[in-house]
Amino acid sequence: MVINWNTTEDDEPPPPTRVRAAEYVRMSTEHQQYSTDNQAAAIRSYAEANGYEIVRTYEDDGKSGLYLSGRSGLKLLLADIEAGNTDFDALLVYDVSRLGRFQDPDEAATHELRIRTAGIQVEYCAEQFRNDGSISSTIIKTVKRTMAAEYSRELSVKVFAxxxxxxxxxxxxxxxAGYGLRRLLIDQNGEAKGELGHGEHKSIATDRVVLVPGPADEIAVVREVYRQFTEEGIVERDIANRLNSRGLVTDLGRPWTRGTVHQLLINEKYVGDNVWARTSFKLKQEHVQNAEDEWVRAEGAFPAIVDRDVYTRARSIIEARSERLSNEAMLELLTSVYKARGMLTGLIIDEAEDVPSSSAYRTRFGSLLRAYELVGFAPDRDYRYLGSGLIGYSQKMTVAASATAEKKTVGQRS
Known part of the structure; x- marks a missing residue:
């Protein structure tokens, strides 16, 4: 027996080496109670109790778990793992759903497999099972992934309703709101709180937004446009030129064009109708153009600034332009626009001279996407939405892409 006379009773063995780990936290837009701070606190408590040392954090704040696109934190994690740029041996996640609510449960399993194949153990800190690769843990994960996907589907239905x-x-x-109209913020009792400007949003969940007539001079311009179009037979391009010659600009502060005048003439909100769900983007999978009988409509929801008979007359004139054209002739005109511009959107079609409106193509061929397909144009997801025929949406997206103005949030007003 060898006695080490240099030790004392106060000496203690060195603490065990902790496993280096990264944490991934995600707060989804529909699950605000699971804030990233709360997740991180739970993960760090788990790490302390189970011998892990957090050395890196990957975070997606306010990102939906339905798809990988847009989740920069998870994409960076996967990229670091693929590149071998990791200094950790474990990944700690709050629960199975935080890694993703993918509609295909196999997609979530694929991402976990990529991580584990790189030699990094995945631990779900708030789950009641250890992710040890056993049959029971595999079954539980599959069930939980399926439940997470189903939760998103049910939530989508409830949100839409x-x-x-x-x-x-x-x-x-x-x-x-559109030219001649304004967005008014009201509280839960219907009391007005003030107008919302461009880029402003309501900040209280119980507040609502309604459309109200704008300044008298803008209302007069809207009615003048309808009168010139329906009574004097002046086409959109000439109306736009007249407005520009007077120094008038659109609600977005831009010169008038054939397309902006055209959209003013076909938008139902000017007769007070509230129309929604012309397109759907359920579960963030794909923008789909809905049939007109699937649109959600409330007639007379807002004060009208254009007489309904005048509006109907304007729409009849616009629709009559394409009635005399065969399908082949309409597609030839659309092809010429496509060749000239290199792409198609609803606004581009409405800007083109001597070409039926985007709404005419949607009516004739069932959807703009079908018309695009027939002329050989295959838009990506963004162009599908821009070309959906949503009134004014193309303008809004154009502004959103180029504007750098800071968004303002309207809080509770006295």
Whole structure:
């Protein structure tokens, strides 16, 4: 027996080496209670109790778990793992759903497999099972991934129903007010709180937004446009030129064009109708153009600034332009626009001279996407939405892409 006379009773063995780990936290837009701070606190408590040392954090704040696109934190994590740029041996995640609510449960499993294949153990800190590769843990994960996907599907249905109910009650759901109109913020009792400017949004969940008539001079211009078009037979391009010669600009502060005048003439909000769900983007998978009988509509929801008979007459004139054209002739005109511009959107079509409107193509061929397909144009996701024929949406996206103005949030006003 060898006795080390240099030790004392106060000497203790060195602490065990902790496993270096990274944490991934995600706060989804629909699950605000699971804030990233709360997740990080739970993860660090788990790490302390189980011998892990957090050395790196990957975070997606306010990102949906339905898809990988847009989740810069998770994409960076996967890229670092693929490149071997890791100094950790484990990844700690709050629960199975934080890694993703992918509609295909196999997609979530694929991402975990990529991580584990690189020799990095994945631990779900708030789950009641250890992710040890056993049959039971594999079954539980599969069930939880399926449940997470189903939760998103059910939530999507409930959110859509809730938004549709608000539309039927006359509340505005996003988008610019439009020339001659304004967005008014009201509280839960219907009391006015003030107008919302461009880029402003409501900040209290119980507040609502309605459309109201704008300044008298703008209303007069809108009615003048309808009168010139329906009574004097002046086409959109000439109307735009007249407005520009007087120094008038659109609600976005831009010169008038054939397309902006055209959209003013076909937008139902000028007769007070609240129309929504012309397109759907459910579960953030793909923008889909809905049939007209699927649109959510509330007639007379807002004060009208254009007489309904005048509006109907304007729409009849616009629709009559394409009635005399065969399908082949309409597609030939659309092809010429495509060749000239290199792409197609609803606004581009409405800007083109001697070409039926985007709404005419949607009516004739069932959707703009079908018309695009027939002339050989295959838009990506963004162009599909821009070309959907949503009134004013193309303008809004153009502004959003180029504007650098800071968005303002309207809080509670006295």
């Amino acid at each position: 809730g938004q549709a109910n608000l539309i039927r009650r006359g509340y505005r759901q996003g988008g610019n």
